[in-house]
Amino acid sequence: MHDIKLELYDSNLGKKIPFEPNDRNQVKIYSCGPTVYNYSHLGNLRSYIFVDALRRTIKLFGYQPDQSMNITDIDDKIIRESISQNISIEEFTKPWTEKFFADLETLNIEKLEHYPKATESIDDMMHIIERLEDQGMTYEKDGNIYFSIGKFREYGSLSKIDTSGMISGARYDADEYEKENVRDFVLWKAPKEEGEKFWNTKKGKGRPGWHLECSAMIRKVYQSGVDIHTGGIDLLFPHHENEVAQSKGAYPKEEFVKYWLHCEHLLVEGQKMSKSKGNFYILSDIIGKGYNWKAIRYVLLSFHYRTKLNFSFDRLEEAKISIEKIQNTLNRLLELSFEKKIAIPEPLKSQSDFLNRIPVSVAKEAYHEMLKGLADDINSPKVLASVFENIKILNSKLDRDELSSEDILDYLLYFRAIDSFLGIFEFKRENQSSIAADQESYILSKIAERKKAKLDRDFKLADSIRDDLKSQGIILEDSKDGSVKWKIDK
Ligand code: AMP
Numbered sequence: 001m002h003d004i005k006l007e008l009y010d011s012n013l014g015k016k017i018p019f020e021p022n023d024r025n026q027v028k029i030y031s032c033g034p035t036v037y038n039y040s041h042l043g044n045l046r047s048y049i050f051v052d053a054l055r056r057t058i059k060l061f062g063y064q065p066d067q068s069m070n071i072t073d074i075d076d077k078i079i080r081e082s083i084s085q086n087i088s089i090e091e092f093t094k095p096w097t098e099k100f101f102a103d104l105e106t107l108n109i110e111k112l113e114h115y116p117k118a119t120e121s122i123d124d125m126m127h128i129i130e131r132l133e134d135q136g137m138t139y140e141k142d143g144n145i146y147f148s149i150g151k152f153r154e155y156g157s158l159s160k161i162d163t164s165g166m167i168s169g170a171r172y173d174a175d176e177y178e179k180e181n182v183r184d185f186v187l188w189k190a191p192k193e194e195g196e197k198f199w200n201t202k203k204g205k206g207r208p209g210w211h212l213e214c215s216a217m218i219r220k221v222y223q224s225g226v227d228i229h230t231g232g233i234d235l236l237f238p239h240h241e242n243e244v245a246q247s248k249g250a251y252p253k254e255e256f257v258k259y260w261l262h263c264e265h266l267l268v269e270g271q272k273m274s275k276s277k278g279n280f281y282i283l284s285d286i287i288g289k290g291y292n293w294k295a296i297r298y299v300l301l302s303f304h305y306r307t308k309l310n311f312s313f314d315r316l317e318e319a320k321i322s323i324e325k326i327q328n329t330l331n332r333l334l335e336l337s338f339e340k341k342i343a344i345p346e347p348l349k350s351q352s353d354f355l356n357r358i359p360v361s362v363a364k365e366a367y368h369e370m371l372k373g374l375a376d377d378i379n380s381p382k383v384l385a386s387v388f389e390n391i392k393i394l395n396s397k398l399d400r401d402e403l404s405s406e407d408i409l410d411y412l413l414y415f416r417a418i419d420s421f422l423g424i425f426e427f428k429r430e431n432q433s434s435i436a437a438d439q440e441s442y443i444l445s446k447i448a449e450r451k452k453a454k455l456d457r458d459f460k461l462a463d464s465i466r467d468d469l470k471s472q473g474i475i476l477e478d479s480k481d482g483s484v485k486w487k488i489d490k
């Protein structure tokens, strides 16, 4: 074990504070997810990658996450689109939900424990409305039910919004609105348009307001508040402010959220990437241009989540080179482990893996540097800088052939730890999996013989070993860094 303590930046307090969840074996995290009415653009994906980075970080620190991301499958936009296409909202949202999950898989974003859907949480919404009614915080107008923000003393405290100019009793019905429109917001909406989806409830016919959905889904999944709540920075007001009002209004004695984390925007030429501005890229556009998902994941992870990130294709090119640098060093280590008959350690999975299967000797310092970067509010650029420093050191150790078997295993565990965060590296030796073990050791002994012949400057012998192997269908490849790879001639 190490004694490095994780700190996270809490948007509510406006500073970094030590992370102390209520139960280290069940860290409850809720993240605002997609509204499934269109493709996710790269900006949306940045916020999901952030959720993944948070998950992977807390696992590296030995915590067990119990995480949710909601699927907003009913809101103003969804209703509008399904009516105009003359299909039910279920038919309309299903393919978009599938596309969302496919994108997560493409980017190697880990699966969470829960993906609650708004349309499956109507009873939980009713329950919150009833509790708010009991507290006298709601009122009805034209079949809609509103939250009266004047009745909730702390309104505005999360987003630090100025409520002084607020007009008592003024309302706002749209799901999304700006700071200038700080008003009573709608919890439950009576159906308006012909063909609009509604639920028949004891509060009358209607459908939920967007803000109520998240408060209800948190309750549905956890029957309590959460340790961490995340979302894009654009959700701080009004969405998260309204969630606080609803949840604390309904359950005044309970803690709702211990740490609020917000991810900054992805920009294009200085402007927020968004569907409404039309300045967005979707994943398949970028992959269609020949870029690998790894480069996309790397770019999104290589900037700190609280800084704005200007997207460009040059960044993807740079990312590709950076990934190759790290992977090449890892490949050298893998080759060496093969020569020395050291098994490649399995990926870290369980809580005990993250606590116990860690570097303890030559790579310990490198591993601690990585953790220190993550401990500093998931400072991924700091982590990457330390990785590059350490692979430089490792490469020179490899050049000098000074790694013992224990050292090799220790470094392999270091790479496993790095990849538990980055999630982009390959841990297999190319083309070697289909070969029997005795055949492998034969080839390796021939490679070693050839290496020695070269050192003795007996190039004739070195060439004949290579040609001999070739006649048996084994091709040797000399890399610039001095290592030798082999593959089966096809
Ligand atoms: P939506 O599907 O629009 O509700 O957004 C899903 C998530 O993506 C939310 O957490 C938003 O805050 C986030 N988001 C939207 N646009 C961007 C952007 N350009 N950069 C980062 N996050 C974004």
Ligand code: ZN
Binding pocket: 031, 032, 033, 214, 231, 239
């Ligand atoms: Zn939400």
